[in-house]
Amino acid sequence: MVTETDSSSPDDIDWRSETSSAEMSQRDRLAEFYEQSIYEPAVVAWSDVRTRLGIVILSVYLLMALVEVLGLWRNPAPNQAPRLLAPFVNMQYPLGTTQSGVDLFALIVDSTPFILLMVLAGGVWATSVAIVVGTISGYKGGTVDTVITSISDFFMAIPGLPLIIILAIALSPENPILLGVILTINYWAGLGRSIRSQVLSIREASYVEASRTMGTSTHRIILKDVLPNIMPYVMVNFVLAARYTIFASVGLYFIGVLPYTGQNWGVTLNNAYNQGGLFTLEALHWLLVPIVAIVGLAFGLILVSQGMDRIFNPRVRTRLTGKSESVEEESDNENTSAWV
Amino acid sequence: MATNTDTNTSPTDDTASKRVVDDPILEIEDTNVTYSEGDTYVLEDVNVTIDRHEVLGIVGESGSGKSMFASALLDAVPDPGLLTGKIHYNRKDGSTVDILQMSDEELRQFRWEEISMVFQGAMSSFNPTMKVGSHFKETLRTHDKNVSEGMEFARELLENLYLEPERVLDSYPHELSGGMQQRALIALSMVLDPEVLVMDEPTAALDLLMQRSILQLLDNLQSEYDLTIIFITHDLPLVASLADRMAIIYAFQFAEIGPRDEIIGNSAHPYTRELLNSTPNLDAPLEDMQPIEGEGPAPVNVPSGCRYHPRCQLATEKCRTDDPPFSPVDGGGGHRSACHYREEAREEIPLNFGKTAEDFDQQLVSDPTDGPNAGSTATLETTSDTPLLSLDDVEVHFGEEQSLIERFTQDPTVVRAVDGISLDIEEQDLVCLLGESGCGKTTLGKTMIGLQKPTGGSIEYRGHDIWEAKAGNTDIPYKEVRSALQIIHQDPGSALNPNRRIADILTEPLRHTHPNIGRAERRDRMHSLLERVGMTPAGDFLERYPHQLSGGEKQRVALARALLMDPDAILADEAISAVDVSLRIGIMDLMLELQAEFDTSFLFISHDLSNARYFAEHGDGRIAVMYLGEIVEIGSAERLIHDPRHPYTEVLRWATPNLDLDAMDAEDPPIREIDVPDPVDPPSGCRFHTRCPVAREACREEQPKLAELDDGDGAAACFREDPNHAYWNSEPLDGAAENPEGLEQH
Numbered sequence A: 001m002v003t004e005t006d007s008s009s010p011d012d013i014d015w016r017s018e019t020s021s022a023e024m025s026q027r028d029r030l031a032e033f034y035e036q037s038i039y040e041p042a043v044v045a046w047s048d049v050r051t052r053l054g055i056v057i058l059s060v061y062l063l064m065a066l067v068e069v070l071g072l073w074r075n076p077a078p079n080q081a082p083r084l085l086a087p088f089v090n091m092q093y094p095l096g097t098t099q100s101g102v103d104l105f106a107l108i109v110d111s112t113p114f115i116l117l118m119v120l121a122g123g124v125w126a127t128s129v130a131i132v133v134g135t136i137s138g139y140k141g142g143t144v145d146t147v148i149t150s151i152s153d154f155f156m157a158i159p160g161l162p163l164i165i166i167l168a169i170a171l172s173p174e175n176p177i178l179l180g181v182i183l184t185i186n187y188w189a190g191l192g193r194s195i196r197s198q199v200l201s202i203r204e205a206s207y208v209e210a211s212r213t214m215g216t217s218t219h220r221i222i223l224k225d226v227l228p229n230i231m232p233y234v235m236v237n238f239v240l241a242a243r244y245t246i247f248a249s250v251g252l253y254f255i256g257v258l259p260y261t262g263q264n265w266g267v268t269l270n271n272a273y274n275q276g277g278l279f280t281l282e283a284l285h286w287l288l289v290p291i292v293a294i295v296g297l298a299f300g301l302i303l304v305s306q307g308m309d310r311i312f313n314p315r316v317r318t319r320l321t322g323k324s325e326s327v328e329e330e331s332d333n334e335n336t337s338a339w340v
Numbered sequence B: 001m002a003t004n005t006d007t008n009t010s011p012t013d014d015t016a017s018k019r020v021v022d023d024p025i026l027e028i029e030d031t032n033v034t035y036s037e038g039d040t041y042v043l044e045d046v047n048v049t050i051d052r053h054e055v056l057g058i059v060g061e062s063g064s065g066k067s068m069f070a071s072a073l074l075d076a077v078p079d080p081g082l083l084t085g086k087i088h089y090n091r092k093d094g095s096t097v098d099i100l101q102m103s104d105e106e107l108r109q110f111r112w113e114e115i116s117m118v119f120q121g122a123m124s125s126f127n128p129t130m131k132v133g134s135h136f137k138e139t140l141r142t143h144d145k146n147v148s149e150g151m152e153f154a155r156e157l158l159e160n161l162y163l164e165p166e167r168v169l170d171s172y173p174h175e176l177s178g179g180m181q182q183r184a185l186i187a188l189s190m191v192l193d194p195e196v197l198v199m200d201e202p203t204a205a206l207d208l209l210m211q212r213s214i215l216q217l218l219d220n221l222q223s224e225y226d227l228t229i230i231f232i233t234h235d236l237p238l239v240a241s242l243a244d245r246m247a248i249i250y251a252f253q254f255a256e257i258g259p260r261d262e263i264i265g266n267s268a269h270p271y272t273r274e275l276l277n278s279t280p281n282l283d284a285p286l287e288d289m290q291p292i293e294g295e296g297p298a299p300v301n302v303p304s305g306c307r308y309h310p311r312c313q314l315a316t317e318k319c320r321t322d323d324p325p326f327s328p329v330d331g332g333g334g335h336r337s338a339c340h341y342r343e344e345a346r347e348e349i350p351l352n353f354g355k356t357a358e359d360f361d362q363q364l365v366s367d368p369t370d371g372p373n374a375g376s377t378a379t380l381e382t383t384s385d386t387p388l389l390s391l392d393d394v395e396v397h398f399g400e401e402q403s404l405i406e407r408f409t410q411d412p413t414v415v416r417a418v419d420g421i422s423l424d425i426e427e428q429d430l431v432c433l434l435g436e437s438g439c440g441k442t443t444l445g446k447t448m449i450g451l452q453k454p455t456g457g458s459i460e461y462r463g464h465d466i467w468e469a470k471a472g473n474t475d476i477p478y479k480e481v482r483s484a485l486q487i488i489h490q491d492p493g494s495a496l497n498p499n500r501r502i503a504d505i506l507t508e509p510l511r512h513t514h515p516n517i518g519r520a521e522r523r524d525r526m527h528s529l530l531e532r533v534g535m536t537p538a539g540d541f542l543e544r545y546p547h548q549l550s551g552g553e554k555q556r557v558a559l560a561r562a563l564l565m566d567p568d569a570i571l572a573d574e575a576i577s578a579v580d581v582s583l584r585i586g587i588m589d590l591m592l593e594l595q596a597e598f599d600t601s602f603l604f605i606s607h608d609l610s611n612a613r614y615f616a617e618h619g620d621g622r623i624a625v626m627y628l629g630e631i632v633e634i635g636s637a638e639r640l641i642h643d644p645r646h647p648y649t650e651v652l653r654w655a656t657p658n659l660d661l662d663a664m665d666a667e668d669p670p671i672r673e674i675d676v677p678d679p680v681d682p683p684s685g686c687r688f689h690t691r692c693p694v695a696r697e698a699c700r701e702e703q704p705k706l707a708e709l710d711d712g713d714g715a716a717a718c719f720r721e722d723p724n725h726a727y728w729n730s731e732p733l734d735g736a737a738e739n740p741e742g743l744e745q746h
């Protein structure tokens, strides 16, 4: 009944034949995974100038962290160099030095791993809690939803900054991961709320119902049908949370709430300010270098997040990996809406 | 326009006089709408004149540019579209303006006061936070009109549209049903007493009975207020009953225009003729309904020469190279067509309706005993095996969502979506659920396939209770039940996950049915099935994302996905109503073929009797008519159409447009109320008594049971089936026909 015209199969397998003995090999899976999860997204990301720039910027920070971890640059110490050397004068101290003769580049490099860890922890914590909370309460509904929603309402009602300050004073976190978590301690509540409402509408989509009808397990539905659709939104918010973490930490270091664990960007900023970096030209670079480091990181993150949006959009994706054009016309909207 | 005030004049006279009166209200010359710096045309080379006080029906498939035409008339083409050409509007006093030359302020006044527009989605046209009445006042105020006089007129309009003015004006939009909203919107668009009403699919989101009722009302409004109506739709038979003239748009150009009778009965364009032949209707024999192959082109790749040539059966070399002129056809006043071979088209493509209406009836009369009856009674009763699905007194009641304040002040309201339905579905059975929106057909369908838990009664799959199986209390694994019952959704747009390629979407069912097969084998299976459902080259489609498919193709993928589960029953929930008319028959045929190949049962939900008929008659199945949560009549398609027993079935029969020119100018609807009663508080006794044209006192008190018919297949729930019932001795209700026999004239 079925005519196999151009099927590649050697032994006519059609949709109704019995299961053959050939199993799906590990290699097949890997090849498929590489193609869909690494190759295509990479092509799309790289194709956009802004994303490319963002990736380059973030790579610079990663490189700095690597330099520190491998110990390729000297550690900062007082009097290791002449005082208040301007940047780009002495290539031994490319970014100049501080009042007490500390190499500024060493200062920045020294705390890069710390900052990156903290930012990552903040972003991951905020978004993952939000995703878990939002999807569960949105998808499950009922009592679970009511309970979770009440809890997140409670967290949303607590004023964020005072809570963080109190926690920071009480715990004096020196571990970057703990610090990241504290800084975004109630960031998830609002984000979870908006993820919940998106999940609520996705849950009603026909394709989710179709998956349910096939007997697909709930976690697979969430993984394959729900999450990919909120991913662009989640990624953007991951970056926003990460950016929030940097600014919050710098702010708290600056006002001296957080314990000084040696030097870092915030502390440097604080020192520079206290030593009059704002008023004397000689100390200006001392103030500018940490600021540039902070703003650069935030900027890189934002650029990448814009690219993320495109990676998750199948329309852009198909266009860029050289697949066929979209055939969808501007819709005339003849869809008849829900008949009960 | 003397003829207009008298709607009873025969249609031919009416249109004839129209042609003679040379009083155009709109003259559209060389009008184009382009995108991307003039490269892509979404409306090309339109030259049309619209007469004062005529009803022009414009028919086109989705994406054919017909909505663009509506926007162009108001100079409201969405950015960055570019509108060029001339659109002259002749005022009543004889002065003429070019709409495209107007200033913004002039345009603002012009729209609504001279030309008004009604869109499809009433819900999005109303501001949800404003009462309906405020919309009227706001409109009057912004156009500097006297508000109290205007409101007086608004009330009159609403009343003419069978609405209670005070109640409607005092409601928020969401408090009204879809049909009421749409009628309120029509009243709103007419409140400034415009000359022209442009309606873009104004009824597409409603069900057939409401659509037809609204069209009937429009007909009255048109003659009462001397309107010119431009009615744009994809539904050819629907507008045919209203229009004086009709135009067909194909691929951004007018393909044909002419008096309605010419277009329907004597069209001179292959597309129109094939479109007519592909439209499911009640009159034509089933074998003659043919889908049109292929789909309409997208604006970026419009074919050269005649745009229809890739789909046209008469196409020649000349068609491929030369663009046919849009020129007059001999013999038909004002009839123009864009085709090189008009005469051939008329000869080669016979129209399927009308010509055979008589032999068709005869054939039916001759074999009512052995044909349909024998087949369906067999499926209905006699099989002794356990049915595939068995519903026993199933009830689904929903507690309605309540706002916080309502929760404290009101008792929870319960919607009885499904109320006591018993029905058996055999193996390889075919059942169509037919009814208006809100009648519970989708809920019943979902209950049948175990997606919706009934609040009462039981549903069994091959003798095992589905919900017991889910709880793990039976010897049959729930997984088996789950994979046996599949669904195809109404809206192809949301039926497929936009983030996954077709290959991934189709892998999902294979994971359930063949968990361990290799990549190559999986692909082969999907490949062969896609080819089977008519999607070639299959390898190419597998790599695509849903947004790269057209609506019809998406629906085919959804069908393939359901079939890969190797199901015993598939619920098709209005699965074709969102697909273009010319493709519907193709998809229905496919489903029917596959039903035979796969030995599945089909549950087909529809609000359109002609689709249900096509399906049920071809598949030798039954149609179950639902009203407010109950089945009121069930039987074979033939019996239901030619000998409906329940008055509601007759109403649905009336609502189904047909293409027979003699029967086209429809009478008033055979119902007493247009709107369905609130399912929260269904009427006592027979639920249909508030609308039934032949209801009597007895119907108010007692509820009729679904009873087997003595002299036909199936069953009906109406007292009129019982010659000894007290019904016959009680008084007719208000507005009901005194002599109920009047109904019996089919």
Ligand code: SF4
Binding pocket: B269, B270, B271, B306, B307, B308, B309, B310, B312, B313, B314, B315, B316, B319, B324, B338, B339, B340, B341
């Ligand atoms: S011009 Fe040719 S291709 Fe076009 S409709 Fe006529 S016969 Fe068909």
Ligand code: SF4
Binding pocket: B646, B647, B648, B686, B687, B688, B689, B690, B692, B693, B694, B695, B696, B699, B704, B717, B718, B719, B720
């Ligand atoms: S029982 Fe009465 S109200 Fe109901 S359908 Fe029959 S005649 Fe009409």
